[in-house]
Amino acid sequence: MTDPSVKIIFLGGLGEVGRNCACIEVNGRLIMVDCGVLFPELDMLGIDLVLPDFSFVRENAHRLDGLVLTHGHEDHIGAIAYLLRNVDSLDIYGSPLAIEFARGRVVEHGLAGKANFIAVSDNEIRDLGSVQVEFIPVTHSVPEAFALAIHTPLGVILHTGDFKIDHTPVDGRKTNLARIGEIANTVGVKLLLSDSTKAEEPGFSDSESSIKQSLGDVITQHPGRVIAASFASHIHRIQQLADVAVDSGRYIAVLGRSMKRNISIARQLGALKIPEDRLIDIEQTEGLRPREVLVVSTGSQGEPMSALSLMAAGENRWITLYEDDLVLLSSHAVPGNETAVGRVIDKLMRKGVRVVHSAIAKVHVSGHGRQGDLSTMMSVARPQNMIPVHGEYRHMWHNADLAMRMGLPKSNVLICQDGDVVELTDSTIAVVDKVPAGYTYVDGTVGDVVEEVIRDRQVLAEEGLVVLVLTVDAKSGKILYGPEIVTKGWIHAPEAEELLDEARQAVAAALEGIETEGVYDPEIFRRRARRALGKFVAERTRRRPMIVPVVTEV
């Protein structure tokens, strides 16, 4: 019998916090771990989402035995609806909550017929053909998160998922370190894939329940209405807010589409417990005294159309803010969102609203483990090899460094990147191949947008647009009209008149005599006109707007 072949193909999440996605290949069969989105950065103009490149999956769909989900965050489940377009059907395994969070989007896209959702329970082992996958509970900022023990013929690949080691979790469901230790002591952990998000930070992450006191103080001590914003998937945080509200005689109203949806799903599954008589519609808050109201809202990341941003702008149809309101941001701005969040806070404060956020009170803790959590995981799992996942390069570097400081030889720790194909043998680990793993952009309902489109938008945004209009006689090549120049966002109008005149002359001069050269070709017209105008614009204004020559033949 030939030696077993085990490969890990990274399709996303290595070098960015987002679009987490990998395939594990065992003896020619594949399973996929997570399928998430990346939220666009500021310079990705007009882009709604960034996806993994699914071309590897598309080409190998016939070998795919299922998708397993570590947990229900968008950076792990948000791209499933797009993945399904590339396969005929797919078994998708995850916790009940992750499954229900994922199902909503898939149904919205009309792809429910392709997905076979399979809810698994804590510590369950599922046979996916070439591998057995064990779903091990871990603590994180969404309930029912899993680490995955993927049992292969070469030993266990342990994927931590996103985790911290919370000894006093809100729902009492702890990271099952005992089981991980048992695996380490029996079959052994061949390879650890470990969350790197907070690997730069020493110490341990605080327990989610450690902020209960502080949340309680802020809410109970405020004599008026409280509006609390948080991630819509952070069910434990919502539970804590609701508990404080109930204890202090407040009713809970919910604002924002995703918040409403997730709260409803979590309550149905029993992952969130709010007494029926304490949950009211937003309209009902009108009849209550302000100190009897807690509104739980979306918008903790400063998202422009969210309930909180609309409130800050005075445009929320349900809530008008008054000076005696308090807004509690029980969250931390995700990198890239700091400016937007700061702006929302400023707007709220200009209205005289009191704002409490994580910089001034302990109203947020991270769901990702710091070095203490990561090293605890490593000392329990005692892996033979380690690859950091889930993070920017610097996060992965620190996670790798930690593994080596804990005694793993350098040859057994790999820092990989998206697209790397890693091969495991009994004694070695190495990158052996590459697959496409670039960004796939989603722009509205339109499919893929290429890099070039984004570059064009950046030029348009930063430098503006200059359009050159020419009408040419198709037979003689004689210019019948133009050159005329129309600009947007290039230079300000008053100074522009003269400059535009000169630009027209420069183009006309460049085109002079072109019809007598006997080489009439609209492409030559276009190229020559564009070059002349580009040169003029660059020399005179030191700018590089997008230049679009429009040559019409009659």
Ligand SMILES: [Zn+2]
């Ligand atoms: Zn997560």
Ligand SMILES: [Zn+2]
């Ligand atoms: Zn994540």
